[in-house]
Amino acid sequence: MVYVTGDTHGEWERFRSKEMRRLRSGDTLLICGDFGFIWDGSRKERAMLRRLAALPYMICFVDGCHENFELLSEYPEELWNGGYVHRIARNIVHLMRGQIFTIEKHTYFVFGGGHSQDAEYRDEEGTFWPQERPTRAEIAFAIENLQEAGNRVDYIITHEPPASLKDCLGVDVHERLEIHTFFENMIHVCTYRKWFFGKCHMDKFVPVKYFAVFENVLPVTVKNTDL
Numbered sequence: 001m002v003y004v005t006g007d008t009h010g011e012w013e014r015f016r017s018k019e020m021r022r023l024r025s026g027d028t029l030l031i032c033g034d035f036g037f038i039w040d041g042s043r044k045e046r047a048m049l050r051r052l053a054a055l056p057y058m059i060c061f062v063d064g065c066h067e068n069f070e071l072l073s074e075y076p077e078e079l080w081n082g083g084y085v086h087r088i089a090r091n092i093v094h095l096m097r098g099q100i101f102t103i104e105k106h107t108y109f110v111f112g113g114g115h116s117q118d119a120e121y122r123d124e125e126g127t128f129w130p131q132e133r134p135t136r137a138e139i140a141f142a143i144e145n146l147q148e149a150g151n152r153v154d155y156i157i158t159h160e161p162p163a164s165l166k167d168c169l170g171v172d173v174h175e176r177l178e179i180h181t182f183f184e185n186m187i188h189v190c191t192y193r194k195w196f197f198g199k200c201h202m203d204k205f206v207p208v209k210y211f212a213v214f215e216n217v218l219p220v221t222v223k224n225t226d227l
Contacts, residue, residue: 002028002103004157006198006214007064010036012048015055019217025056028103030095030220032198032213033064033112033159038071038088053089060085060103062095062112064159064198069131083110095157097134098142106154106220109192111142114160114199115177134179142182146190155220156195162187165210171200194220 003023008014008031023029037049052059063072072094075086083099095101095110102108113134146153161169162183196211196218203216211218 001026002030002106002220003217004030004032004196004211004213004220005217006032006203006212007034007066007201008036008061009034009066010039010045010048012051014215015052017215017217023055023057023217027057029057029059029217030108030157030196031059031061032157032196033062033114034066034198035061035064035094036066039066039068041068041071049089049092052092055091057091059092060095060101061093062097062110062157062159063132064112065114065116065132067129067132068127069129073131097138098145100145100149100153107149108155108157109142109146109149109153109190110157111138111179111183112159113138114179133177136178139178139182146186151189152191154193156186156190156192158183158195158197160199161197161210161212162195165197165206165212166200168206169200169202169204169212171202194222196220 072086075088077084078087080093081101081103083101084096086094088094097111100107100109113132115133160179163180164184194209196213198213200212201214202212203214204212
């Protein structure tokens with residue numbers, strides 16, 4: 001079974017929740033950005049990563065706005081389920097931007113990154129990395145990858161939502177970056193079953209196939225009538 005959740009922000013308690021404890025060996029957990037367990041490289045952080053590595057299921061995350069991209073880039077790249085990842089541990093991978101993965105016979109287009117509202121403050125304290133903001137080259141690669149797939153995937157996993165969803169949810173309504181425009185175009189160009197995103201820090205279904213996820217742990221097969 002494949003499950004989706006929102007930003008974990010390096011909080012071990014999230015993995016002790018009742019919802020998370022139902023995951024079993026062979027399951028896959030997709031995290032929609034801000035994984036947060038690769039932040040300062042401290043002894044405490046390394047210990048938490050070892051605890052995560054002992055869990056019986058796969059943990060796959062797209063990057064968000066609160067990651068240490070310099071540390072993340074030090075992990076080895078490898079091909080996994082049809083796309084490229086940074087291998088963090090036996091059962092932990094970072095899903096790189098614009099890749100398409102096949103998991104349990106379904107295809108997933110993923111694209112992390114975004115924009116931090118606290119970027120100026122974090123820049124002053126040395127915890128802001130400009131790599132959080134997707135580049136034109138990354139977007140161009142994603143467009144090409146989707147075109148090669150016939151602009152058709154089963155599921156979309158991102159950190160940021162499309163521009164129209166930001167308006168609908170009343171989140172960062174005046175913020176418009178190239179990534180938001182790209183996602184908005186995907187709505188009209190691509191065919192997909194569901195789109196999950198984590199940036200908004202809320203659990204909300206937006207008809208007909210959009211899911212803002214945060215603390216909920218949803219099977220990708222979730223129906224709006226199940227919420």
